[in-house]
Amino acid sequence: MRVSVIGCGYLGAVHAASMAELGHEVVGIDVDAAKIARLAVGEAPFFEPGLPELLRSAVASGRLTFSTDMADVAGASVHFVAVGTPQLRGSFSADLSYVDAAVEGLLEHVSAGDLIVGKSTVPVGTAERLAARIADSGTGAFLAWNPEFLREGFAVKDTISPDRLVYGVPVDAEAAATAEAMLSEVYAQALAAETPLIVTDYATAELVKVSANAFLATKISFINAMAEIAEVTGADVTQLADAIGLDVRIGRRFLGAGVGFGGGCLPKDIRAFTARAEEIGRGESVAFLKEVDAINLRRRQRVVDLAVDALDREPHGKKVAVLGLAFKPFSDDIRDSPAIDVAVRLRGLGADVVAIDPEAIENSRRMHPQLEFDDDLEAVLSGADLVVLVTEWNEYRHMDPVWAGELVGTRKVIDGRNCLDPKAWRAAGWTYQGLGRP
Numbered sequence: 001m002r003v004s005v006i007g008c009g010y011l012g013a014v015h016a017a018s019m020a021e022l023g024h025e026v027v028g029i030d031v032d033a034a035k036i037a038r039l040a041v042g043e044a045p046f047f048e049p050g051l052p053e054l055l056r057s058a059v060a061s062g063r064l065t066f067s068t069d070m071a072d073v074a075g076a077s078v079h080f081v082a083v084g085t086p087q088l089r090g091s092f093s094a095d096l097s098y099v100d101a102a103v104e105g106l107l108e109h110v111s112a113g114d115l116i117v118g119k120s121t122v123p124v125g126t127a128e129r130l131a132a133r134i135a136d137s138g139t140g141a142f143l144a145w146n147p148e149f150l151r152e153g154f155a156v157k158d159t160i161s162p163d164r165l166v167y168g169v170p171v172d173a174e175a176a177a178t179a180e181a182m183l184s185e186v187y188a189q190a191l192a193a194e195t196p197l198i199v200t201d202y203a204t205a206e207l208v209k210v211s212a213n214a215f216l217a218t219k220i221s222f223i224n225a226m227a228e229i230a231e232v233t234g235a236d237v238t239q240l241a242d243a244i245g246l247d248v249r250i251g252r253r254f255l256g257a258g259v260g261f262g263g264g265c266l267p268k269d270i271r272a273f274t275a276r277a278e279e280i281g282r283g284e285s286v287a288f289l290k291e292v293d294a295i296n297l298r299r300r301q302r303v304v305d306l307a308v309d310a311l312d313r314e315p316h317g318k319k320v321a322v323l324g325l326a327f328k329p330f331s332d333d334i335r336d337s338p339a340i341d342v343a344v345r346l347r348g349l350g351a352d353v354v355a356i357d358p359e360a361i362e363n364s365r366r367m368h369p370q371l372e373f374d375d376d377l378e379a380v381l382s383g384a385d386l387v388v389l390v391t392e393w394n395e396y397r398h399m400d401p402v403w404a405g406e407l408v409g410t411r412k413v414i415d416g417r418n419c420l421d422p423k424a425w426r427a428a429g430w431t432y433q434g435l436g437r438p
């Protein structure tokens, strides 16, 4: 099948490369000429395991091309819209201007019978509005909504072998059947592997996506709320999570207490959901998401407070080694990263912060030039008054506490991800402080 992907960021570039890997003829379109230049020669413009290999082979095969010119979508019959929907400045709402611009751009080049497929995460009601616009355009194109559930760090696997597919299709039965058939041709391999498929209306498809992210965020904030209680009662939230997680109705995944969630999706998606619910008069239904957000943000400050205490309430001029910058391991994404937040706040308090990350230093330096970075772990630890681990990359979680202890000035560590073994670190002479642990 010939498909186009509009927007080649963390989602779109992986989607385009994966669709080509599945045998489709794909053109990826983006307004960012620098990004397109790299993609066009088979280079990944960001870190994502498995993506460089996929891009190289798909570009070399000729099945995958990239362009900044929307006219190059001509000839494709399915057009995925994967542009950003960031939080609007000064508001909780999603900025839909990129989605609107992408659809307007497409309408100049689509043909009758083409299917425009929304993949971006949008407030409920967006698809219905866009469908009306597409119908008015007289192009004969039509719309489906196909939300994406991939995780950064596992994006290629999640795209090629998703755990479910959701199609939001038009009300009209014939259009719905055609949309379903076209999408099922695109996803033939996953469907042959018996990936569960849910075919529904636009509103449900949009809501499946935001409610999935809202649920994941709520689960993390729930365990972080328990961490707050554990902190004043002397309980251990990691054992609590193990114990409740053994109940299969609850499950252990996403009960990792620590510095909280970040990234380009969970934080902005729960805020946009709250804003949209208020617009449609149902603000009280998801009012708890404001609490989920507040608990999450308190954990960042908790790490900063623990650090200040560990520095005897005098952070000024003390060297703090910050391990991790990305919002989670296996990603170079620093959007709304708790690690960055902690580093910036400690720097603001006058500490000499030196931060390290295996993949995210370049992005961090561009966005936060006031911070100091070093890609050598030994140099970062050398003479440190405090070590703060905020992204659980393997190189930090498996670090030898004896080796690290010989480098630092003072053996104090704050484990913002509860990923170190307190016994081993204490045995090596460290003052260990986890989150929600005695």
Ligand SMILES: NC(=O)C1=CN([C@@H]2O[C@H](COP(=O)(O)OP(=O)(O)OC[C@H]3O[C@@H](n4cnc5c(N)ncnc54)[C@H](O)[C@@H]3O)[C@@H](O)[C@H]2O)C=CC1
Pocket: 006, 007, 008, 009, 010, 011, 012, 029, 030, 031, 032, 035, 082, 083, 084, 085, 098, 101, 102, 105, 119, 120, 121, 122, 148, 149, 150, 151, 152, 264, 265
């Ligand atoms: N990053 C992720 O893991 C996932 C993201 N999503 C959703 O997918 C959407 C995209 O997210 P990301 O890829 O992370 O964002 P991103 O910011 O990495 O990528 C968006 C891309 O769209 C391009 N763009 C903007 N306007 C354009 C236009 N008019 N025409 C062509 N290209 C345009 C930008 O230059 C950028 O490269 C968001 O709605 C997000 O919530 C959904 C699931 C997973």
Ligand SMILES: O=C(O)[C@H]1O[C@H](OP(=O)(O)OP(=O)(O)OC[C@H]2O[C@@H](n3ccc(=O)[nH]c3=O)[C@H](O)[C@@H]2O)[C@H](O)[C@@H](O)[C@@H]1O
Pocket: 121, 148, 149, 150, 151, 152, 153, 213, 216, 220, 253, 254, 255, 256, 257, 258, 259, 260, 261, 262, 263, 264, 265, 266, 327, 328
């Ligand atoms: O809509 C999206 O963009 C995506 O958002 C999340 O994926 P992602 O942001 O890549 O990362 P997650 O693995 O969900 O982690 C999100 C944040 O939660 C934190 N987290 C995760 C798990 C946990 O137990 N504790 C915890 O603090 C992570 O450190 C990270 O900062 C969802 O998991 C994806 O299904 C979804 O498609």
